Amino acid sequence: MSGPPPQAWLNALLVLIEKCQLGLLSLWHALGLTGDSHGQPAWPWARRIAGETLLIDLGLARQVGLSVCAIGFAVLAVSVALAWRRQRVVLLGAGALALLVAPWPKASLLLGPAMPTSFHASPTRFSVDAIALGARVYAQHCAGCHGADGRGEGPLAATLAQWPPTLVSPLLARRADGELFWHVLAGMRDRHGRLTMPGLRSQFGDREAWAVIDYMKALSAGSGAGADSNWPVPLRLPEMAIRCGSDAPLALSQWRGGQRVRLVAVDGVESLPYEDPRFLTVLVTQDGKAPAQVPRFRAGCTATSPHAWQAVASIAGEAPARLAGTQLLADRAGWLRARGAPGRQWSDADLVCVSAPTANTSRNAAPAPDGLTALLLRMDAEPVRFVKGGLVH
């Protein structure tokens, strides 16, 4: 089959659907027709368009795409008809015909269950401090069932009526954050209304619930990294304050959209990496302090939060004690893409977040550049496509 890969139009369609629903929610909220839930506008309906279903069911996605085109055409025809009286009948007829022949998708397939927080955005910015808080919450309240590694094999799992799902899967990426948030606080029920996962609302607040979602994503990546070289969940570069030289601390997200970022866990001056103009290098140290006496030409930006070490360890799937020397590389859009092992040259095998498994990227490869350059070129050529609640990775 020729034609553009489905990712391109499917992604545009999912973004459009997401924006329309968010727009509708803002309108409803502005008109006072819906209130707030957990500090953000509450989705007032029990259903929403399920972007995650469209990702799996390309046929349905095509139907939706064509129907959207038909609606667009009809709206255009009506607006032109308003201005152009002589052709009004023809235009209105054409608009009506477009709506008539559009392959309208079945509502039961298109819509999925929604909750008041379905469209909520996480306030944590995936920060290293939130990941560290989430790690504590997870160990205390979740690991018993979901397992310390998130694979759903905690000591209590076998006693439950339903086995907990493994979090080391695309599950967390497919669900909207707001729906995970709801499930964590309110619990889950099966088709017969029986509680399958207890709600933890009485144990902790909103802040902890958002934080544990961040930690689960880090855990999912870290746990999945060993078994499969592709992360099940695409991860943002975690947010952290960094200090370059003696300047005031800055948020790492300032580089998003501009420069690539490399995080390097260091435990002494000997292991300091060299500065590299292809990315911003940020040192992650155990105590959040810059190593004493950074020599010239060695990287000079350091994460200031002592939680950064723990967060990077979770994401990389390394024990904190063995993290030194590990590197994480983020692309220009701020997605973590590659993980480098201590003392090894970079190669394609270090990519942990690969978008469409394209076989043709290296077809007309010029003389092979070094491993790192090849990796960076590939990262730039295959951006991560992201839609909340449905990811093309």
Ligand code: HEC
């Ligand atoms: C008593 C055991 C138990 C505990 C404690 C528990 N879970 Fe669960 N969890 C489950 C089971 C069982 C399911 C599957 C429920 C279902 O699909 O109906 C589940 C499902 C989930 C899901 C999948 C949600 C989805 O949208 O499909 C997530 C995420 C999750 N749990 C996170 C957590 C977090 C975070 C905690 C701790 C704050 C936690 N769980 C505590 C048993 C538990």
